[in-house]
Amino acid sequence: MRTLVFISLLLSSTLSQAQSITGQWVTIDDNTGKKRSVVEIYESEGKYFGKIVKLFREPGEEQDPVCDECEDYRKGKKIIGMNIITDMEKEGSELDGGEIMDPENGNIYKCKIWREDDELKVRGYLYFLYRTQTWLPQE
Numbered sequence: 001m002r003t004l005v006f007i008s009l010l011l012s013s014t015l016s017q018a019q020s021i022t023g024q025w026v027t028i029d030d031n032t033g034k035k036r037s038v039v040e041i042y043e044s045e046g047k048y049f050g051k052i053v054k055l056f057r058e059p060g061e062e063q064d065p066v067c068d069e070c071e072d073y074r075k076g077k078k079i080i081g082m083n084i085i086t087d088m089e090k091e092g093s094e095l096d097g098g099e100i101m102d103p104e105n106g107n108i109y110k111c112k113i114w115r116e117d118d119e120l121k122v123r124g125y126l127y128f129l130y131r132t133q134t135w136l137p138q139e
Contacts, residue, residue, distance in 0.1 A: 024039070025137060026138050051083045112125070
């Protein structure tokens with residue numbers, strides 16, 4: 001019986017460590033608590049990226065806006081389909097070493113991403129300051 005319990009614990013521990021960061025995630029507005037977008041995190045040539053695949057917009061708001069605030073190659077491009085997470089590398093169970101861009105203001109931050117249970121933690125850094133958002137799985 002003890003062996004069965006041990007094997008069950010070992011398997012559940014292994015499964016939780018193997019939870020993937022890739023897939024579609026719902027971003028939540030820090031101020032309103034409402035859904036903002038769906039970001040798809042994917043791997044390409046050993047690096048990880050995240051692109052916006054859906055926006056949750058209010059009636060009367062532009063439904064397919066462009067990034068007016070971007071200051072790089074994304075300026076004037078449509079936000080839906082835009083990579084906002086770039087060049088992340090897998091380090092253990094986390095993604096690190098890349099950047100995340102906020103299309104509302106065009107700011108670019110260093111980025112770190114990891115799983116906590118069924119949630120995704122996405123941390124943006126600017127020097128020694130940081131903010132961590134919780135993203136939820138798209139269902």
